[in-house]
Amino acid sequence: MFLIGEFSRIARVSSRLLRYYDELGLLRPEHVDPATGYRYYRASQLPDLNRILVLKELGFTLEEIARIVAERVGAAELRGMLVARRTEIARQLDREAERLRQVETRIAEIDDAGRLSEDDVVVRPEPDRLFLGVPVTADSFPAAREVLAEVVHAARRAVARSALGALAVLSHGDAFEPELLDLEIGHFVAAEDVGAVELSGGRRMEVRALPGEAAMAVCVRIGTPERAHLATARIGRFVEQSGYQLGGSSREVFLEPPDLAHMERAVVEMQFPVARRP
Amino acid sequence: MFLIGEFSRIARVSSRLLRYYDELGLLRPEHVDPATGYRYYRASQLPDLNRILVLKELGFTLEEIARIVAERVGAAELRGMLVARRTEIARQLDREAERLRQVETRIAEIDDAGRLSEDDVVVRPEPDRLFLGVPVTADSFPAAREVLAEVVHAARRAVARSALGALAVLSHGDAFEPELLDLEIGHFVAAEDVGAVELSGGRRMEVRALPGEAAMAVCVRIGTPERAHLATARIGRFVEQSGYQLGGSSREVFLEPPDLAHMERAVVEMQFPVARRP
DNA sequence: TTGCTCCTCACGTCACGTGAGGTGGC
DNA sequence: TTGCTCCTCACGTCACGTGAGGTGGC
Numbered sequence: 001m002f003l004i005g006e007f008s009r010i011a012r013v014s015s016r017l018l019r020y021y022d023e024l025g026l027l028r029p030e031h032v033d034p035a036t037g038y039r040y041y042r043a044s045q046l047p048d049l050n051r052i053l054v055l056k057e058l059g060f061t062l063e064e065i066a067r068i069v070a071e072r073v074g075a076a077e078l079r080g081m082l083v084a085r086r087t088e089i090a091r092q093l094d095r096e097a098e099r100l101r102q103v104e105t106r107i108a109e110i111d112d113a114g115r116l117s118e119d120d121v122v123v124r125p126e127p128d129r130l131f132l133g134v135p136v137t138a139d140s141f142p143a144a145r146e147v148l149a150e151v152v153h154a155a156r157r158a159v160a161r162s163a164l165g166a167l168a169v170l171s172h173g174d175a176f177e178p179e180l181l182d183l184e185i186g187h188f189v190a191a192e193d194v195g196a197v198e199l200s201g202g203r204r205m206e207v208r209a210l211p212g213e214a215a216m217a218v219c220v221r222i223g224t225p226e227r228a229h230l231a232t233a234r235i236g237r238f239v240e241q242s243g244y245q246l247g248g249s250s251r252e253v254f255l256e257p258p259d260l261a262h263m264e265r266a267v268v269e270m271q272f273p274v275a276r277r278p
Numbered sequence: 279m280f281l282i283g284e285f286s287r288i289a290r291v292s293s294r295l296l297r298y299y300d301e302l303g304l305l306r307p308e309h310v311d312p313a314t315g316y317r318y319y320r321a322s323q324l325p326d327l328n329r330i331l332v333l334k335e336l337g338f339t340l341e342e343i344a345r346i347v348a349e350r351v352g353a354a355e356l357r358g359m360l361v362a363r364r365t366e367i368a369r370q371l372d373r374e375a376e377r378l379r380q381v382e383t384r385i386a387e388i389d390d391a392g393r394l395s396e397d398d399v400v401v402r403p404e405p406d407r408l409f410l411g412v413p414v415t416a417d418s419f420p421a422a423r424e425v426l427a428e429v430v431h432a433a434r435r436a437v438a439r440s441a442l443g444a445l446a447v448l449s450h451g452d453a454f455e456p457e458l459l460d461l462e463i464g465h466f467v468a469a470e471d472v473g474a475v476e477l478s479g480g481r482r483m484e485v486r487a488l489p490g491e492a493a494m495a496v497c498v499r500i501g502t503p504e505r506a507h508l509a510t511a512r513i514g515r516f517v518e519q520s521g522y523q524l525g526g527s528s529r530e531v532f533l534e535p536p537d538l539a540h541m542e543r544a545v546v547e548m549q550f551p552v553a554r555r556p
Numbered sequence: 557t558t559g560c561t562c563c564t565c566a567c568g569t570c571a572c573g574t575g576a577g578g579t580g581g582c
Numbered sequence: 583t584t585g586c587t588c589c590t591c592a593c594g595t596c597a598c599g600t601g602a603g604g605t606g607g608c
Binding site: 014024035 | 606
Binding site for chain 1: 560561562563564
């Protein structure tokens with residue numbers, strides 16, 4: 001029989017760990033002196049402790065280990081737990097590999113540019129939405145901007161404040177070759193019962209469902225639409241370096257109601273749907 | 279200006295997270311109403327938040343991030359932090375890959391044998407030690423056991439109880455081909471000043487330094503030396519499956535003072551030095 | 557008698573999630 | 583007036599490490 005200190009030296013673990021496992025009921029000492037509270041361990045308990053340590057190294061929680069060592073799980077269930085572990089570790093490996101790529105990208109950026117860019121790209125899912133908008137084809141940003149101004153005014157008049165979401169421009173063409181702009185301009189809205197809204201020149205805003213995206217790469221820009229190419233280029237580089245590929249319609253979402261006289265102060269989130277490259 | 283709930287919805291983070299970052303000084307709201315305590319955020323703070331979220335994804339702690347975003351670190355120092363992160367992530371990847379191998383080994387073992395073996399192999403470092411022992415060559419375990427008995431008695435008489443460590447048998451031959459046993463039998467001792475001890479037949483125990491091992495694969499067995507091949511085979515399989523290779527002298531360490539009349543109750547730790555296979 | 561080891565609290569870790577209990581503006 | 587949102591505590595998480603303060607055997 002060993003005192004806790006002797007046993008901990010044999011097993012190369014801390015005595016605090018042994019006390020903790022005693023408290024959890026994971027590994028009880030063979031004997032506890034009722035008078036002093038001293039814990040006494042037997043050498044033959046070392047295999048029990050080693051089993052616990054091995055299961056811990058496999059990544060099981062102490063709660064799972066407690067179930068396993070209490071023999072309440074058979075080989076079949078244990079195999080199931082191991083398979084679940086394998087899946088989780090594989091996921092973890094993927095996450096870490098992605099991190100490593102990202103860190104290496106930033107190191108390369110500092111080496112190339114001397115510093116990190118100010119604009120960070122974040123990837124996140126995007127839910128389904130309702131969109132009250134009008135299709136617009138244009139060959140220049142100024143032309144589109146006139147429609148945008150009309151959309152803003154019309155929406156403010158026609159839609160209840162509580163149901164009116166952010167102004168957004170959807171872009172169905174190739175964002176990197178904007179010779180002919182194929183846009184939809186409108187607002188996100190909260191409720192289906194928002195009616196259509198007539199605009200000048202026979203145009204008409206209608207509500208439609210805008211499907212969500214599993215992964216959307218987004219980047220905030222502050223400034224006029226013409227300067228969007230900066231943030232766009234940034235997302236393009238990010239997508240290329242991170243093992244994603246672009247796909248689907250991009251969006252520019254105005255995070256604040258824009259001041260049409262000062263579009264250079266607009267705060268816009270550029271959004272590009274992305275998917276993992278195979 | 280947005281209330282915390284609006285800002286949290288735009289940024290897809292919880293308002294608890296925003297309050298926490300406020301508390302840490304990581305991201306202060308643009309304005310806090312002194313009367314109500316309400317926090318007000320500006321859309322232009324979204325890039326600041328995104329920077330924090332990106333740095334978090336790279337694996338920095340919030341404390342490191344606080345230093346980085348407070349602009350107290352330049353590009354050179356930031357690069358250093360990124361390189362440190364890269365090293366740490368690579369280490370983590372190695373650990374996870376090793377875990378994955380271990381988990382797969384256990385799954386295969388259940389598939390082969392229907393259950394997991396009782397004897398777990400643990401790998402750990404082993405420090406330098408002092409060893410009071412006698413060289414023995416023998417062609418059988420019984421012959422060696424006679425010497426072992428004499429060693430136990432002689433050591434008990436000659437060495438102070440407080441300086442006498444565990445009984446151990448060092449094995450310099452190939453553990454898997456034991457046709458000629460090339461052993462040292464003796465005790466670990468605490469102090470250099472333990473003298474030599476004369477045995478019968480002109481044998482003599484002497485103290486020597488026993489160098490440590492960076493990685494030692496160990497497995498506890500309970501039973502006679504003849505049954506050691508079970509634990510030995512177990513370690514052999516483990517070493518093979520885990521990307522290690524054997525190298526150096528193995529040891530059998532008696533965790534309890536052995537009862538020479540009942541060696542089948544002996545609790546022995548089999549120890550094999552190992553190294554990573556390239 | 558002096559060290560050494562043992563004991564039992566109890567706080568700290570890290571980045572929040574999750575109530576509890578209460579208040580302010582539409 | 584009723585929801586809704588906001589606020590500030592404060593506990594819980596996971597597996598222990600690290601004192602604090604005190605006691606028992608050689």
